[in-house]
Amino acid sequence: MASQTEENYLKSLFNLANDNNEVNISELATQMQVSMPTVNSMVKTLQKNGWLIYEKYKPVTLTPKGKKEAALIIRKHRLTEMFLVNKMGFGWEEVHEIAEQVEHIHAPKFFERMDEMMGFPTIDPHGSPIPDKQGRIQEINYLSLSDCKAGQTVILAALTNSSTEFLEFLNSRNLSLGTELKILSKEAYDQSIVVSYLDHSSETLSEKVCDKLLVKLLE
Amino acid sequence: MASQTEENYLKSLFNLANDNNEVNISELATQMQVSMPTVNSMVKTLQKNGWLIYEKYKPVTLTPKGKKEAALIIRKHRLTEMFLVNKMGFGWEEVHEIAEQVEHIHAPKFFERMDEMMGFPTIDPHGSPIPDKQGRIQEINYLSLSDCKAGQTVILAALTNSSTEFLEFLNSRNLSLGTELKILSKEAYDQSIVVSYLDHSSETLSEKVCDKLLVKLLE
């Protein structure tokens, strides 16, 4: 069984993996907020325990076992976030920190009950997919709002970043998942987009914001 | 902030404390399932951090700060157990192991929401009192079923032991908190008691079982 520390490394490895499933030591060090020697020694441990493949001076790669374990921790994280929002009344900006701790609890029934009580949700409160019990993730290909054009109507479906600050910004504008946005115009100079939704007849969203909003095109 | 390990020591210290608030190193070692030298070194650490008073060859004593911290961890444990039973449909025999992990989560709002959702319960699923937010415990003086006499009617209110095995024994006899028991007779030889309750017209409970059943006398 992976330690809590190892579990956090596995999650980061899973999230950082590129198209070749590779992760560099330096990226991992940055992500985990530890020094490179710490990562170097940890990847040796993780390899010894069968979670990843490591060769000197090469990027590391999760084994299938490591990938599944990571996905199952992410499953616990996202189920917890959804439970906190749907069953306990938390805001989507409050749940990440709590889930970061709850994800390490070893009690399959606890998470199965959450899952059942919520009717087996497939996405978390930020629109990210919840891996299934086998650790499989259904990847959905949303469009970034930045790539949309004036005249289109879209539905806010997910976020590429779920920091508390960004979520609080969205709260301040009454933006939540499922909101239908009409794109009124797009400014060529700074790529900002003007949208209307609900009782907001005209709201300007900067490129920085639009990049982080994933949407479904209506039709 | 106490480490998870320190938190578990604080809980054990709280539970083992005698009338003079003292705990012996050997008791603590047994309870924590570690060696005496391990406890010896840990109590020095706990003293250094202000959780207890330690003098060579003397039993240790929690400081008020240590006592409060312990009570607040026990509060999280018992709130969790109650939440698992009342809001998530777990049996009273399934919740201790999960609560043992959840009690270490640092997220005051999480436990406050549980508390709110349950309407501020004062006892856990095994009848033990839930300390308040200040770490104060309301001690209730129940009677042991062993000390009751034939002819008396009592209500099962709490347990002195909540091991899974004992809880499963109680389940098998349909005994749960709140059950009204009529004491039909008491065997002088082995102190066993014959009771009737619900649709059980005559059930014999050994002294070993009666010792662990805490009851309220009806009038």
Place this chain on the structure above:
DNA sequence: CAATTTTGTTAGATAAATCTAACATTATAA
């Protein structure tokens, strides 16, 4: 009270997870 048992301490070792300083390799760029 002296012998024995129980309880507690010290010393020294180990494993996990981290660090800094120094060095090595690989990648980038002048």
Place this chain on the structure above:
DNA sequence: TTATAATGTTAGATTTATCTAACAAAATTG
């Protein structure tokens, strides 16, 4: 293509939580 920068490794130290072996103090008992 060599100098420089970026990335990665090694060595050695630290902290936390644990252990066993050896010893010391306190309590119990004959």
